[in-house]
Amino acid sequence: MDIKGLDYNTQRSKLIMSEYGREIQRMVEYACELPTKEERLKCAKTIIRQMENKNPQLRDNADYEQTLWDHLYLMSHRELDIDWPFDVSEADKILSKPEPMKLPNGNIRLRHYGHLVEELFEQLKTMPEGEERDALVKKTANQMKRDLVTWGHGSADDERIASDLARYTDGKIQLDLNNFTFEKVSPTVSKSTGKKKK
Numbered sequence: 001m002d003i004k005g006l007d008y009n010t011q012r013s014k015l016i017m018s019e020y021g022r023e024i025q026r027m028v029e030y031a032c033e034l035p036t037k038e039e040r041l042k043c044a045k046t047i048i049r050q051m052e053n054k055n056p057q058l059r060d061n062a063d064y065e066q067t068l069w070d071h072l073y074l075m076s077h078r079e080l081d082i083d084w085p086f087d088v089s090e091a092d093k094i095l096s097k098p099e100p101m102k103l104p105n106g107n108i109r110l111r112h113y114g115h116l117v118e119e120l121f122e123q124l125k126t127m128p129e130g131e132e133r134d135a136l137v138k139k140t141a142n143q144m145k146r147d148l149v150t151w152g153h154g155s156a157d158d159e160r161i162a163s164d165l166a167r168y169t170d171g172k173i174q175l176d177l178n179n180f181t182f183e184k185v186s187p188t189v190s191k192s193t194g195k196k197k198k
Contacts, residue, residue: 121168
């Protein structure tokens with residue numbers, strides 16, 4: 001649908017640093033078109049003050065001024081011709097994305113339990129019966145329950161945990177639910193700041 005007079009963000013050019021908004025981006029584009037270096041630098045300093053107001057949390061960093069000038073350089077598509085008060089040669093690193101992290105040992109079979117619980121399963125397979133193994137079984141079962149509640153991965157009932165514990169330890173650990181008591185686990189609820197509707 002194309003309604004005359006309406007200007008949608010999806011039809012506009014993409015913002016390089018969206019945290020500053022479209023007005024700052026327009027100011028940067030205007031600064032690039034000014035005729036003299038002195039005018040461009042004066043305009044750039046004004047823009048930096050506006051950027052600082054838009055993004056005040058940057059002031060918490062020791063080198064926040066360097067960061068602001070780097071952002072300005074990137075927002076100008078590297079075309080703003082001024083005598084830069086800071087070295088902006090490293091600015092492109094801001095936009096670079098880090099390499100994806102490799103999963104430990106290549107993959108995690110049980111993402112809802114995680115790598116550490118997998119290691120506990122392997123350890124329980126080889127442990128001899130006794131108090132030490134019983135204590136580790138208790139800690140492992142309670143951690144499994146917390147993980148299931150946290151990630152909302154299906155049912156977090158006791159039978160599921162007993163079944164998973166037996167399956168992933170190749171039947172070595174059989175949890176007797178008649179004699180085993182889980183720690184109380186409450187689901188995490190995000191705090192709402194809004195008022196309740198009446």
